[in-house]
Amino acid sequence: MSVSQRKIALVKELYKEGIDEFARLINSSECKSHTDVDIRVRRRDHISHFVLRSVVAFNVLKKRWFFKQETRLFKWRFSSLNNEGIKQFMRINDFDFTPISQGQKEDIKEYLQMSSSHVSNIDSMQFYRVPFSHVTSLIKKRKVFVMHGEAFVPEGEIAFMFVPYFKRILISSFEAARENRAKLYNDERFTRIFANLENNIHIESTILVQDQEVQQYVSLNQLDKLSETSYPLCMRVLHKALRKNHHLTHGGRIQYCLFLKGIGISLSDVMILWKNEFTKIMDETTFNKEHSYQVRFAFGQEGSRRDYQPYTCLKIMESIVGPRDYHGCPFKHMLQDILEDELTNCGFNALGKCVLDINLYTRTM
Structure with a gap:
């Protein structure tokens, strides 16, 4: 079912349930409000978003659920925009x-x-x-x-x-939501609202089942095979370097650790992976002292305990890469002959012009 088809089904259900204002908002074809009704509906929508964002800010599972729903809603609402609405959207948000x-x-x-x-x-x-x-x-x-x-x-x-811009803004806004909710800790008017809403968002069991299914599919003994068949090139390079050198520099550890977290590997399994590799060139005491904290930090178990997300392509491309590093974007940071060898190992026996063009383009970004 396409985005537009799902949106039509949702709007139909909203009207059926008597939630006409929200249905009207999703079907709006422009970015600017022109009537008192439009302004009121948009204001209520803004308030509901900020309240819900504060409600889920301290719960990883519910925050994940909220992030997914808001991204889906953004796609639905954007699909309603006409050409003038799209132009307005780009002007308002400075997209050229x-x-x-x-x-x-x-x-x-x-x-x-x-x-x-x-x-x-x-x-x-x-x-x-x-x-x-x-x-x-x-x-x-x-x-x-x-x-x-x-x-x-x-x-x-x-x-x-x-969508990528929207996701980045939404992820960065959770930290502010945590701070705002913390400031309202002693205000019973808000704490009661937060508590009632949090108790009525029943998504834990669904997400836990999904996580278990992911974990059953992605396990440590599958990583070698997956790195050859399913990894993006940047992560394939990191995995191969880790297996070969039993070590990655700081940037590589963070980039690969967050990727493993993103595909469903648990903290305990990631810790086993790092320990098994690193203790081939150092003793366990050194590993525990110098590296285990960083793994727990990436999973939100140390420090600020934030829910760090895997790096986007843009962030990986903007990485600072040194001579001993394997992280960053291969198409931007890797030497041409080494990149060609890596692509050949991936099965690209004849490098197409488009691959070389992308390589040359990304190096200038």
Whole structure:
């Protein structure tokens, strides 16, 4: 079921339940409110978001649930915007993305048709040229044409350009939500609301079952195979370096540790992995003293106890990489001949021009 189909089903259910205001908000085609009703509905929506964000701020499972629902809601609401609404959205949020000209479209029309087979009419469709790193999810699904490090995104998929920005803002806002809730600790008006809402969000059992399923699928003895078949190249390089050298520098440990956390490996299993490798070149006392704290910190068990998320492609590309480091983005930080060897080991026996173009493009970012 597509995003638009899911949104239609949701709106229908909202009207059925008498929640007309929220249904109206999701179906809004513009970013600006024009009537008193629109302003009231938007204000209530803002309040509900900030209250719920504060409610889940101290619970990892509920915070994960809230993050997923808000991201899904963002996609639904964005899919309702008309062309003018999209332009307003980009102006309000300072996004400088413009559609390609008709002449540019004609030059690559054949490729756009191949990559956008789900688009019925290429001629009437607008395409936006953006850095490929902004739409990695679309590239993964082979829904966009990529050339010289840039992706050509049809207007029907434009929401995916903004989802990463929305996610980053939402993740960073949880820390402020924790602080705001802590400041209201002695105010019974709010603490009662928070307690009642938290008790009525029953998602723990569902998420626990999902986590157990992930853990059953992703275990330590599968990592070697998964690193060869399913890892992105940056994580494949880190895993191979860890197995070979039994050590990673600080940046590599953090990048790979958060990735393992993100794919469902538990803290205890990650600790076993690091200890088994590191104690091949150092004693256990040294490992416990110098490295175990960092692993627990990444999992939110030490220090500020934040729920750290795996690095995004952009953050990995912006990493500072030294001579002994294996982290960062291989397409940006790795020497050309070494990158070619790595890609050959991945099964790319003949390097295509597009791969080299992406490499050259990312090195300039």
